[in-house]
Amino acid sequence: MNVWLIAAVVAALGLAWVNFRIVCGQQPGTDKMQAIAKAIQEGADAFLRLQYRKIAVIAVLILLVLAVVVSWQAAVAFVIGASMSATAGWIGMKTATLANVRVANKARETESLGETLKVAFLGGSVMGLAVGGFALLGLGVVVYVFGHLMGQMRPEMLTVHGNWLGIPGIRDIPFTMTVSGYALGCSIIAMFNRVGGGIYTKAADMGADLVGKMEAGIPEDDPRNPATIADNVGDNVGDVAGLGSDLLESYVGAMISALVLVSCQFFSRAQSASPMTAMQLEKLIAYPLLFGALGLLSCVVGITTMLVRKMSNRPHRELNGVTMLSAVLTIVFTGIAGRVFFSGEDMASMGFSVGWMSPWACAVLGILAGIVIGKIAEYYTSFDFRPTKAVAEASREGAALTITQGMACGMNSVIGPVLVLGTTIILAHTFGGLYGVAMAAIGMLSFVTVTVSVDTYGPIADNAGGISEMAQLNHHVREITDNLDAVGNTTAAIGKGFAIGSAALAALSLFASYIYAQAGDRAAAPDFSLILNMINTLTLSGAVVGAGLPYLFSGILIEAVAKAARRMVQEVREQFARNPGIMTGEVLPNYRQCVEISSAGALREMKIPALIAVLSPLVFGFIFGAEFVGGLLIGTTLSAIMLALYTANAGGAWDNGKKYIESGHFGGKGSEAHKAAVIGDTVGDPLKDTVGPSLDILIKIMSVVSLISVSIFAKYNIYDWLTSFMR
Template sequence: MYGLIIVAVAGAFILAWLNFLNIKRQSPGTDSMRQIAGAIQDGADAFMRLQYKTIFYIAMIILLLLVVVVSWQAGLAFLLGACMSGAAGWIGMHTATLANVRVANRARETESLGQTLKLAFRGGSVMGLSVAAFALLGLGIIYWVFGKLMGQFSPEQMTLHNNWLGIPGIKDIPFTMTISGYALGCSIIAMFNRVGGGIYTKAADMGADLVGKTEAGIPEDDPRNPATIADNVGDNVGDVAGLGSDLLESYVGAIASALILAGCLFYTRSSGEHPISAEMLQSLLRFPLIFAGLGLLSCTVGIAYMMIKKLSDHPHQELNLITWIAAILTIGSTAVVSRISFPSEGLESMGFVLGSYSPWACAVTGIISGILIGKLAERYTSYDYKPTQGISEASREGSALTITQGLASG
């Protein structure tokens, strides 16, 4: 399992690095474009430095509380989660500020939707790959250091323990609190990046409109208005770093939930009629990480395919194709792992209706649901389908019908 995680994380980081280098090699455009992009990049870096400095002080307070109330392991895991989420957000935002102007210049020079989107996709893939790689790297460290080396995965540790300082009334299963600390660290960064960046960009947007347009007579989104630069800074912080940290937090939370449920299931059944064996416990704890590792490898293959393929001016077809490539590779490979990881006997007592394939079926349900949500969103927002075409036709009769048709479709 450790080899799979290392290969998946290394592959994602290597592809992200190659895409980052490719973006830096592209021309940033005219002198005016360079000047505006430089101002946005400097502002975004300054905002992130100040925000991370503020987060550091708050994180230290939470770290101290976790160490005292829960355990020092949970505190260290919290710090690791915050570092992983913060690193992913910073890398994604830095890449976005470099890619923005280069994508605009590619569109200006080539007037090709396919070539422009391919460069934009490279920039976005750095964020996506970094999010998954940092999250899985942190989970692997937690699993190996706290679970294996410190013995929190052992059956003896999967029981209720008193607080390490002897505080009365506080009992927990050590590993569940450790992995929860890691998830909390990821969440605290996501909250500040998402909310802080959102508040900042909305304040700048309102300031640009109120002062620039009404008092100074400067057109909307004119780079001569400093508030417009600040608005773009906030967009990069909130919509790139914030969204990336938010996705990382959700990704980690889903895997952590599976690990916590495995530990709690072992504890609650340890004194019952059908106790879970130590071997089954290890399988339940390994499977979520193996699934995530294979999923990351599959996504890396799909993104790499996108990079070498020449895109047409209808890029949504290629985007849908790599989604299916990643999904099929993940579903197929994890079916084999599920069959090998779980024995055929004794699973009915645990509620495994489909036997060895029950954990796999649950995870595949999530993959299918994600694809269906994407297809539904595409149908109701793409100009190739009737809902959007109907809204376009309704606009001929006035704004009232346009809004009504839009609400009906949405």
């Protein structure tokens, strides 16, 4: 397994370097194009540096708490996780800011959709390969160093140990705490990158649209718009660095859920009639890593085919082709590996109903579920289908009906993915128990490298369109980039569906581990079963509060975007008023001021949502105890899944409804329908690019924090202390 893991990491990061060099080798275009691209690069680089400094302060505090309260191993793993996620985000963002101008120039030189698509995809693939490579690299280091070299994976170590502070009754399983620390490190970076980047990009985007398009009547990305550079910078920090960290965190969270669950099950079954053997334990921990390694190698093969063959002028078919190829190769390779890996094992005693096929079958269920959820997202967000066309058509009657139709579209889109997830959970549990559910989450993200590559190509194409507009290139260039961008909006919605779906499956596995940990000594009893009593007043109250948390979280994010957007609107208006020469093209606007407004707004507003995610389980746990937090996790997970699906798909429908009109329907650009569609798109911007992507991270951060801290607040909380006086 170690050989396959090393081979996958080396292949992924090696191909990322090759693709990076190919992208850098493309011509960057005219002097004007390069000047615009440089401004975008400097803005994105400056923001990410400032953001990482802010994150470093909070990370140090979390590091100290983990070292003192949990273990120094968990603290080190937290640093490794944060470093892997931050590095992947940084590499992806840097590559995207180099690729955007080269994509625009390729369209200028060749006027070929296929050739332009290839450069955009190769730029995005660096982000995807970095996500898969660094995620597995960090997890492999944690498992090998702490699990094997330091013995935390040895059966005799997978028992509960006293907390080193010496607090009576506080016990945990060391390996689960260590890998959970790694997951928490990835989650913290993902939360700040998604929240900070989302606030940044949508404040700039909304400011540019509301004043530039609606008031001044100038095209999108017009060089006369002071907010246009900030808008293009935001695409990189939010939709590239944020996206990469988000899906890396989802990928790691799915794998960690399996490792933690197996460790908890080994301990819980130790005194039962059918305890888990040491060999079974080793294989059940190793298989998710092997699955991830083979999935990553499959993605390397898929991406390489895009590198060596000639592209057609059908970007949707090309991108779907590489995704399906990677998925099929993953299914085949992991099936063979599963047959060899579990050969000779007593699978029935492990709770697997279809023998050696059980873990693999559950992962395949996850892959199929991810594809179906992606297709549902595509149906509701692509203007090739009726729902988005209906949103565009409603724009002929004004902005109110545009918004109403988009809301309906988003709400209708929720039930399909939910039914798929529910069916997947039931079937996976039938085949492989809770471990099977965790494997379904791993399967859904097993080809995350291609998913991220396809997603990242979208903002690169969007940036290329902005550069072509600002550099006043031939209109054919913008037509090519707009075509690629429209497909990118749909692929982004599909990627969000994968992230949300896997978060739901991983959260269920982590929740099961939480119940094991919360049960304490009872978990080792022969008759122990996973039960959380929903009619218990504490559990039910926690579920009610938990269901409300995603709405509070989302409201704060939307308000943060609105505050920053208002400042952006005021700045753009003031520049137009102070300098009439801007509109005539005689004077360049002050782009830097708008970049600084977006940066300041994002850095100021991103702290509270992140603190809600980290502190909610701790505050409620130390007040009300473990049963309340159990309900809190149930309520938050269910509520966040629905809200994330709704916001992602409604926002995607509004965005592509606008693009459908811009392609010449219902009056085209400048028509009344277009103006209404721009308002709908503006309403959807913070929903699809700030709220939706952040909610799946909220679920997993709360689950991991709860798992790490439950051994303490299950024993020591204010509610138990007060009720002890009433007995």
